[in-house]
Amino acid sequence: MKSTLRCGCEAHTELTVCELAPGLQGLECVSCEGQLLQLDDYRAWRDKTPVPPVAQAIAADEDPIARHCPACARLMQRFRVGAQPDFRVDRCAACQNVWFARGEWQAFVAAGLGSRLDEILTDAWQRQLQTNELRQGREAVLRQRHGAETMDELARIRQWLQAQPGRDELVALLRADW
Ligand SMILES: [Zn+2]
Ligand SMILES: [Zn+2]
Known part of the structure; x- marks a missing residue:
């Protein structure tokens, strides 16, 4: 060249x-x-x-x-x-x-x-970056509102819930008075 x-x-x-x-x-x-x-x-x-x-x-x-x-x-x-x-x-x-x-x-x-x-x-890569950024922005707002500790705990519970076979019922139970 x-x-x-x-x-x-x-x-x-x-x-x-x-x-x-x-x-x-x-x-x-x-x-x-x-x-x-x-x-x-x-x-x-x-x-x-x-x-x-x-x-x-x-x-x-x-x-x-x-x-x-x-x-x-x-x-x-x-x-x-x-x-x-x-x-x-x-x-x-x-x-x-x-x-x-x-x-x-x-x-x-x-x-x-x-x-x-x-x-x-590629557009796909650039779009993915924007999506990630939006998600990080939302998470930052939530952390500010509820505190980092609460959000970490919530993430832990969500991860645990997602691994449960009866998760839909468990979520319903959380909201209900059983
Ligand atoms: Zn130069
Ligand atoms: Zn050129």
């Missing part, structure tokens, strides 16, 4: 070839340390690397604003990764490439997601 592309960061540095993992080349900006990955290269690497190695995560930079594709200058689409540390990667659908800001690729691989980039770039 030869490059005459320039980074969208302030330095506008020309991107140079780098190795994101053994056998996986991308382009990087030596100024902001962001990395551009071609999805075709990624898929070829993923398919011949059964279990991508887990790298040591380094603190990732999050770009505050959406970026423009270094190849075609279109606005890239942002996808949340959702795993800890949570961050966003940017993809250009036209060029089929993904931009990782400094440390994001390492954090991505360290989170065990090295083989799952295509999944994260």
Whole structure:
């Protein structure tokens, strides 16, 4: 992958070839340390690397604003990764490439997601993140209202109830005066 592309960061540095993992080349900006990955290269690497190695995560930079594709200058689409540390990667659908800001690729691989980039770039993944977030929001409200101890106890009782063969009757009995 030869490059005459320039980074969208302030330095506008020309991107140079780098190795994101053994056998996986991308382009990087030596100024902001962001990395551009071609999805075709990624898929070829993923398919011949059964279990991508887990790298040591380094603190990732999050770009505050959406970026423009270094190849075609279109606005890239942002996808949340959702795993800890949570961050966003940017993809250009036209060029089929993904931009990782400094440390994001390492954090991505360290989170065990090295083989799952295509999944994260789906609506299903993004929807699931939203669903989880809504549920966490509801739980936070309930914990505030009833106290963490009460909610933990309730969760324990619910889990126990769900394991009971006669749970419907038991729930009815709870509400009734028997
Ligand atoms: Zn840069
Ligand atoms: Zn593009």
